[in-house]
Amino acid sequence: MKNIAKIFQQGETVVKGEEAMQLLGKRLAGELEAGDVLGLVGELGAGKTRLVQGILDGLECEQAGTSPTFSIVHEHTDGRLPVAHFDLYRLKRPDEALQIGWDEYLASGMVLLVEWADRFGGELLPKETVWMQIERLGETTRRVRIQQAARQTH
Ligand SMILES: Nc1ncnc2c1ncn2[C@@H]1O[C@H](COP(=O)(O)OP(=O)(O)OP(=O)(O)O)[C@@H](O)[C@H]1O
Ligand SMILES: [Mg+2]
DSSP states (O other), rough: OOOOOSSBBTEEEEEEEEHHHHHHHHHHTTOOOTTEEEEEEETHHHHHHHHHHHHHHHTOSSSSOOTTTSSSSSESSSSSOOEEEEEEEEEESSSHHHHHHHHHHTTTTTTTEEEEETTTGGTTTTOOOOOEEEEEOOOSSSEEEEESSOOOOO
């Protein structure tokens, strides 16, 4: 991760509308480096997938980022950096992640974008994870907060 402090003043930013979320994703993409792990946290419909779509767009990936809920992981390898986009929502046990190659992904140097990263108390995510919490403030307004190099606790 290069410099995300310039995107998040005091560790947060308020996003007004979907287009602004897309733009935030594009700006984040410009700061990403190989091996970065983003842990995305927020209720159903918070905008995690929308943010990922912006990141993929910023990395110039061709395939639109559809939600990987049913397949757990989607790979996007045609952009500036290879990305694996996860959605842990449907996992019942952490070892199900291991079955789909979680450890290999962690070691792969791909950028990992992980929806529902707080599943199982965040235990699957490495300590260098950049956590990003999306909160719904209104119909189309969201607050995005970052927490770097600290494990999310509830
Ligand atoms: N500012 C905004 N940013 C992102 N999404 C917004 C915003 N305003 C409205 N929306 C709407 O909120 C929804 C966000 O959906 P999205 O699939 O990104 O959520 P999610 O956090 O990935 O949910 P899930 O937990 O189901 O994966 C979309 O329907 C989108 O149109
Ligand atoms: Mg989603």
